[in-house]
Amino acid sequence: MNEIQIAIDGPASAGKSTIAKILANDLKYVYVDTGAMYRAITVAVLRSGIAPEDESSVSALVPSLEISFAPGEPVQKVFLNQKEITQEIRSIEVTANVSEISSYAAVRDLMTQLQRKIANNGGVVMDGRDIGTTVLPKAEVKIFLIASVHERALRRYKENQAKGMTESLAEIEAAVQKRDYLDSTRLISPLKKASDAIEVDTTGLSISEVVKIIKQIINEKH
Template sequence: MKENLIIAIDGYSSTGKSSMSKIIAKNLGYTHIDSGAMYRAVTLYAFQHQYIVDNKIDEQALITNLSDIKIEFKQDLTTQKNLTFLNGENVEADIRTMKVSKMVSPISEIPAVRDYCVALQQQMGEKGGIVMDGRDIGTTVFPHADIKIFVTASPEVRAQRRFLEYQQQGKDIPLVEVLKNVNERDYIDSHRTYSPLRKADDAIEVDNSNMNLEETVNKVMEIINSKK
């Protein structure tokens, strides 16, 4: 098998896709690309420019100005973590808020937004040597990816994980609200007409409901090593 693989990791929200993908990319000496952060950045941009008001999206205004959006990933040299930059500004914390989480699925439903982000993802990963996580990496972005993983877990487990993340960040968001958001995002992501979330026919499913991050990483690394 070629050296610079394209590894696609898809799955539901709060399954730990990004966390495991970062570790796996580091283990392999690859670049990690968090495609979900791109959609979150577009959502934040829409809020910043009042294209989202009272949960209603001005799609035409957003589409017209998509070319003004520049998304970059840079590594924090101190923490070694990837940071998301929107038009030159570090927005890593801003894109992880519940406000953005509530609107990122409706924003990502817009075909022009998906086309914009998919083109950027393909450009970033065309040379291989990447681990990219998202919702449609193995089905739309890189349908011929060398290795495809689909990660799932029960909604309750995923909501608990996100709830604990918010608590660690000092955000007091009720668990019931987090679970509601998880279920809503699942439905929207899986039922959208354009590039819905689904397991690719040749993807290997990993249910990490009863696994921690380390165990999940080990499981996925076993799969990757078996394919080399």
């Protein structure tokens, strides 16, 4: 099989990164977590003391930032200006501010350029919100992963508990809904199913069942 581009989009906590990572591993493709990039920018903004709603200062800061990745278990390592921020990008504060910062044109332009550059090198599984619509519109396989808000919040709640984070299920559910709203109503590259994407509803399905469905889709297309 020729190396192809696989785009996996969908709302918060739909299981995109878990699934994308397994697929990339099995196919020996590069995995790109674009949400981690937007989270890294958010870490930089919060650390700099710039208010997240100050678009012009955020836009001026972004070109000076260097974001990089390295393999790691159970998650990829993320670096900001060569310093590791893998844990920090998942903090409640970063999660609460990332959607606002991701809505800015300067941020999106730069991230889109970087993501296309990485994808140019061949087989890639990229997950995010606008991969099938904007970043890789010619991706051979486009998946739109969804699940009910309650199930997505519950998955995140269990993950957080394992990490010792104390947010309640209701707080997580509200945060997930707010992020979905902001991500799907922003002006530039909103969260949206590409017209040629295949929707997969993961509510009630196990990770291996979802992987199986997506592999079938990949095989049918190739």
